[in-house]
Amino acid sequence: MTARTRFWDPDGTRYGIPTYPYRLAPDGLASRRQLRAKGLRPGGQEIAAQILWRSRRPRPGVRAAYLYRIELALPVRPMTPAKWQAVAAALAARRMCPDCGLDRGYTIPTSLGVCVPCAYAPTLAA
Structure with a gap:
């Protein structure tokens, strides 16, 4: 078949x-x-x-x-200003590193949990 x-x-x-x-x-x-x-x-x-x-x-x-x-x-329902603001806040939160508190300008990788410089700082210091 x-x-x-x-x-x-x-x-x-x-x-x-x-x-x-x-x-x-x-x-x-x-x-x-x-x-x-x-x-x-x-x-x-x-x-x-x-x-x-x-x-x-x-x-x-x-x-x-x-x-x-x-x-x-x-x-489709149109986006209201409040929805645009909520989406912008959510995307900004994904760019914020929990360790250094900086907006890195890219989405923090979930595999690392922190920005790349914070994730590899102990390796670079050694």
């Missing part, structure tokens, strides 16, 4: 919701990313269908993308 026939279930008997192989979804349906590119959002509607495909990366297996009806989608 090929992937195209394995994932072809337009009536939803096998997978519970209408299912299509990669790149074979009917018109009028879009993923979240496709809706966002059109300035839309799902707006609380139920999942109308899904696309399934085999993937080797990042983890081998079957991946899914859920599809929504374009005619039921709502416009």
Whole structure:
């Protein structure tokens, strides 16, 4: 059974919701990313269908993308000044080193937990 026939279930008997192989979804349906590119959002509607495909990366297996009806989608809510301020504060916090307290101008690596100079200062001092 090929992937195209394995994932072809337009009536939803096998997978519970209408299912299509990669790149074979009917018109009028879009993923979240496709809706966002059109300035839309799902707006609380139920999942109308899904696309399934085999993937080797990042983890081998079957991946899914859920599809929504374009005619039921709502416009994206605009960003308010308060939301812009909250996003700016969150990004600034990610740039602040907890050890030296300086805004480093880049996002502090989570693997280090501190800025690069603070992380490698003991190694450089020796």
